[in-house]
Amino acid sequence: MSQSLHLVARVGGAGLLFDAGRVDSVVEVGHTVPAPGAGRAVVGLAAMRSRVATVLDVSELFGRPAMVRDGKGGSAVATIVDGHLYAIAVDLLEDVATFSLSAAPSGLGAANDWDFVTGIADGAGETLLAVDIDRLVARASALD
Amino acid sequence: MDDLLQEFIAETRETLEALSGEIVGWEADPRDRARLDAIFRFVHTIKGSCGFLDLPRLARLSHGAEDALAAVRAGDRVPDPALVTAILAIIDRIGEIVEALDSGEALDDSGDALLVAALDGTRGEAAGRVVPERMVDLSANPTRAAHKRSVRLSVDLLDRMMSGVSDMVLARNQLARHLRMFDDPRLEAMLERLSISVDGLRDTVTRTRMQRVESLFSALPRLVRDAAGTLGKSVTLTIEGGDVELDREMIELLRDPLVHLVRNAVDHGIEERADRILAGKPAAGSLRVVARQAGNLIIIEIIDDGRGIDTDRLLAKALGQQPARAAELAGLDDEGRLGLIFEPGLSSRDEVTALSGRGVGMDVVKANVEQAGGRIALSNRRGKGLSVALEVPLTLAILNAVLIEAAGTRFAVARQSVDELVAVDGNAVRVDRVAGGAVVLLRGKRLPMVSLPVLLGQGEPARDPRFLAIVSLREGRFALAVDGVHDTQELVVKPAAPAVMRASIYAGQMLPDDGQPILLLDCSGIAARAALTFEKANEEVVETATTEAIRALLFDDIDGARRMIVSDAVDRIEGVAPGTVRALAGGLWLTIDDRSIPVWAGRGAVPGEVRKVLRLQLDGQEMAYPIADPIEIVPLPDEIAPGADPDGVIAGLAVIDGEPIELIDPLALLHTASATTERPMCLLHGSESGWMEAFLKPAIEQAGYRVVRTAPPGASVAIALAIEDDADSAPVPALRLSRQRGAPLYRYDRNALIAALKERRA
Numbered sequence: 001m002s003q004s005l006h007l008v009a010r011v012g013g014a015g016l017l018f019d020a021g022r023v024d025s026v027v028e029v030g031h032t033v034p035a036p037g038a039g040r041a042v043v044g045l046a047a048m049r050s051r052v053a054t055v056l057d058v059s060e061l062f063g064r065p066a067m068v069r070d071g072k073g074g075s076a077v078a079t080i081v082d083g084h085l086y087a088i089a090v091d092l093l094e095d096v097a098t099f100s101l102s103a104a105p106s107g108l109g110a111a112n113d114w115d116f117v118t119g120i121a122d123g124a125g126e127t128l129l130a131v132d133i134d135r136l137v138a139r140a141s142a143l144d
Numbered sequence: 145m146d147d148l149l150q151e152f153i154a155e156t157r158e159t160l161e162a163l164s165g166e167i168v169g170w171e172a173d174p175r176d177r178a179r180l181d182a183i184f185r186f187v188h189t190i191k192g193s194c195g196f197l198d199l200p201r202l203a204r205l206s207h208g209a210e211d212a213l214a215a216v217r218a219g220d221r222v223p224d225p226a227l228v229t230a231i232l233a234i235i236d237r238i239g240e241i242v243e244a245l246d247s248g249e250a251l252d253d254s255g256d257a258l259l260v261a262a263l264d265g266t267r268g269e270a271a272g273r274v275v276p277e278r279m280v281d282l283s284a285n286p287t288r289a290a291h292k293r294s295v296r297l298s299v300d301l302l303d304r305m306m307s308g309v310s311d312m313v314l315a316r317n318q319l320a321r322h323l324r325m326f327d328d329p330r331l332e333a334m335l336e337r338l339s340i341s342v343d344g345l346r347d348t349v350t351r352t353r354m355q356r357v358e359s360l361f362s363a364l365p366r367l368v369r370d371a372a373g374t375l376g377k378s379v380t381l382t383i384e385g386g387d388v389e390l391d392r393e394m395i396e397l398l399r400d401p402l403v404h405l406v407r408n409a410v411d412h413g414i415e416e417r418a419d420r421i422l423a424g425k426p427a428a429g430s431l432r433v434v435a436r437q438a439g440n441l442i443i444i445e446i447i448d449d450g451r452g453i454d455t456d457r458l459l460a461k462a463l464g465q466q467p468a469r470a471a472e473l474a475g476l477d478d479e480g481r482l483g484l485i486f487e488p489g490l491s492s493r494d495e496v497t498a499l500s501g502r503g504v505g506m507d508v509v510k511a512n513v514e515q516a517g518g519r520i521a522l523s524n525r526r527g528k529g530l531s532v533a534l535e536v537p538l539t540l541a542i543l544n545a546v547l548i549e550a551a552g553t554r555f556a557v558a559r560q561s562v563d564e565l566v567a568v569d570g571n572a573v574r575v576d577r578v579a580g581g582a583v584v585l586l587r588g589k590r591l592p593m594v595s596l597p598v599l600l601g602q603g604e605p606a607r608d609p610r611f612l613a614i615v616s617l618r619e620g621r622f623a624l625a626v627d628g629v630h631d632t633q634e635l636v637v638k639p640a641a642p643a644v645m646r647a648s649i650y651a652g653q654m655l656p657d658d659g660q661p662i663l664l665l666d667c668s669g670i671a672a673r674a675a676l677t678f679e680k681a682n683e684e685v686v687e688t689a690t691t692e693a694i695r696a697l698l699f700d701d702i703d704g705a706r707r708m709i710v711s712d713a714v715d716r717i718e719g720v721a722p723g724t725v726r727a728l729a730g731g732l733w734l735t736i737d738d739r740s741i742p743v744w745a746g747r748g749a750v751p752g753e754v755r756k757v758l759r760l761q762l763d764g765q766e767m768a769y770p771i772a773d774p775i776e777i778v779p780l781p782d783e784i785a786p787g788a789d790p791d792g793v794i795a796g797l798a799v800i801d802g803e804p805i806e807l808i809d810p811l812a813l814l815h816t817a818s819a820t821t822e823r824p825m826c827l828l829h830g831s832e833s834g835w836m837e838a839f840l841k842p843a844i845e846q847a848g849y850r851v852v853r854t855a856p857p858g859a860s861v862a863i864a865l866a867i868e869d870d871a872d873s874a875p876v877p878a879l880r881l882s883r884q885r886g887a888p889l890y891r892y893d894r895n896a897l898i899a900a901l902k903e904r905r906a
């Protein structure tokens with residue numbers, strides 16, 4: 001369908017595509033400070049230069065078990081949604097490449113729970129899911 | 145108002161610049177709809193602002209242009225070259241006037257009418273004559289005084305500047321820590337200099353974001369005046385705390401809600417004059433708008449003394465609209481019913497007025513305030529007034545924060561809300577376990593305790609805390625148990641992400657020098673989470689329970705005796721300025737607000753010595769009762785022994801704290817007052833009325849009459865006074881005065897005259 005630059009990352013085994021235009025940076029998150037009482041997807045807060053990022057674990061949204069939280073951090077995709085800086089924790093950052101997306105299968109897209117998946121693309125022997133960052137963050141924030 | 149004007153000038157200038165291209169384009173192609181719309185919006189905005197800022201000249205010009213452009217948009221007129229020229233001439237003139245406004249110069253307005261007239265197609269040639277005039281004006285431009293220079297910046301740029309400075313402060317602090325390891329005085333001096341300039345820069349940048357809340361309030365006096373004028377009410381507006389500073393963006397976000405709330409207060413809250421007097425309130429409504437800073441919040445309160453919100457009516461209306469919710473609505477307590485006001489489509493008032501009833505309700509106000517990250521709280525005293533508190537966070541403020549530790553994590557608490565920090569080791573403080581919670585006994589005072597580790601789900605409830613932070617909120621005080629106390633730091637507070645704020649115990653996030661983020665705790669959120677109830681809340685319950693009892697004001701009377709009066713009869717206690725109580729017309733009168741109120745003189749009040757009075761008001765009658773000092777409000781005892789008072793103003797005796805106290809009967813007081821206020825009219829009749837007025841008026845007034853020389857139509861004249869040989873017959877039976885000394889009513893016999901008049905009155 002459309003050709004655009006995407007960042008390929010792995011979350012709990014699923015291959016995800018992030019629109020490169022919406023990715024602020026790719027970061028190594030160090031120590032995270034817990035935020036007790038916050039939503040279940042909130043791993044904690046981490047400093048990125050002079051800014052504070054909210055670290056989110058979105059694996060549950062893809063039906064995967066939550067990441068191990070040892071406070072040591074790992075790779076993350078940094079993005080700004082509604083003026084707030086988020087770091088979406090990922091297991092692995094694989095590549096930046098141009099993909100042509102096709103529409104998500106109707107069975108998937110129609111289900112409201114998966115509205116953050118906007119399309120799919122073929123990867124090396126697997127199907128990659130293109131995600132809408134705004135909806136992904138909103139969904140993750142709503143988990144309790 | 146000056147700020148508003150400056151803003152208007154800057155905005156207009158900016159739009160004019162942006163518009164100049166459109167104008168040229170429109171001139172080339174008058175049928176270009178998009179450009180026409182842009183120009184229309186410009187003049188429309190100017191017109192709107194002018195009415196508000198009281199700039200009649202600009203209003204006239206923009207109004208004329210708007211009318212003509214509206215006709216073009218509607219297709220009623222063709223944009224011929226004459227019209228285009230006329231519109232352009234007006235826009236140029238608007239630009240000139242705005243420049244003149246800025247430099248404070250007067251601009252000749254002789255051409256204005258001509259410009260507006262030129263819009264009328266029949267006088268198209270007039271526009272041509274105007275243009276050269278404009279050229280002359282422009283040529284005078286360079287000689288104008290330079291205006292105060294200002295630049296408009298986007299908030300985004302300011303944000304970046306602020307975060308750059310924050311970075312710099314962080315780097316400075318890290319540098320300072322490292323340099324402490326070297327013992328070099330020269331290095332230290334250099335660092336000191338850098339430090340001072342960084343701090344200065346930070347203050348300046350912070351100030352660019354802040355604005356005095358005054359700029360939000362400056363439009364209110366006019367708004368209240370106009371709103372009250374339209375409705376025929378009188379309202380006294382008091383503004384306090386205009387010097388509190390708030391984020392510029394926040395000020396913009398609060399502008400609409402504030403205007404709406406103030407309008408609501410004038411329109412729906414404050415009653416008509418007559419209703420107010422009946423309710424025993426001063427005829428002029430009082431509206432207070434108060435801003436203050438409390439911890440990490442700015443609180444703006446709008447307090448009126450009107451009728452408050454009728455929650456029963458609100459409930460009835462909600463039931464009428466949504467019968468399906470009957471069960472839920474029936475279970476609401478008073479606070480829940482009050483909360484209905486925030487539901488869309490509900491208002492406690494049925495009629496739509498010219499001011500507020502336009503479909504924008506409290507639901508919109510609430511949404512706006514919440515969008516600003518704030519809260520709205522109502523305190524309703526039915527029949528006595530409503531107080532609306534807008535609490536908004538200081539989003540980009542530097543906060544003095546106490547860093548504490550709980551559950552292995554550091555948190556911050558606003559320094560302003562912490563009264564003291566107490567270590568639980570000595571005997572100064574004791575923690576008592578009570579059912580389901582704990583209380584702290586500190587210097588003889590009991591405070592509820594909230595354990596932060598337990599609240600965060602990581603502590604054992606039974607363990608005694610090591611440190612207590614005594615937190616003081618508006619609602620009350622409580623002890624927050626924490627595991628450790630670090631230092632105090634000045635930090636920039638930034639809003640936290642929604643996913644974090646959901647915990648409802650955080651107010652924001654901050655990043656200290658060491659680069660480890662810290663969450664700022666919201667102490668009132670914590671109190672709410674822990675379901676704390678404060679003593680004050682209990683007091684309120686007591687108050688509502690005793691409102692049924694009649695209450696009385698205890699005071700020291702001017703003769704030294706302690707007396708009391710039913711407090712409902714007292715409109716207010718008023719200090720009396722020297723010289724305003726005077727002995728006149730056989731009684732004492734207090735002059736206040738250009739009116740005279742009779743003063744009760746039964747206790748031998750001396751005009752010069754009255755310092756305080758109770759102003760009594762019942763059913764439109766007024767009187768002042770001089771007192772020495774008010775003491776307190778007490779519940780009126782059930783048992784009152786009837787009194788036998790010769791003056792007739794003592795209703796009886798009641799026992800307060802073991803002392804018998806006389807209870808004043810307000811009805812008796814007002815009865816004696818009405819005798820003096822309702823004076824019968826005495827008409828001075830015939831050819832000698834002028835003489836009588838000059839000589840006899842004081843005597844007649846002393847006898848309790850009001851003196852007139854011609855009877856006002858419709859008024860009933862009680863008695864007429866005439867000289868005996870005057871032929872004219874008076875409209876009512878007349879007392880005839882004799883010119884003969886020794887006659888029964890000799891005209892110079894004052895005592896006889898007074899006696900005769902009094903006899904007639906009786």
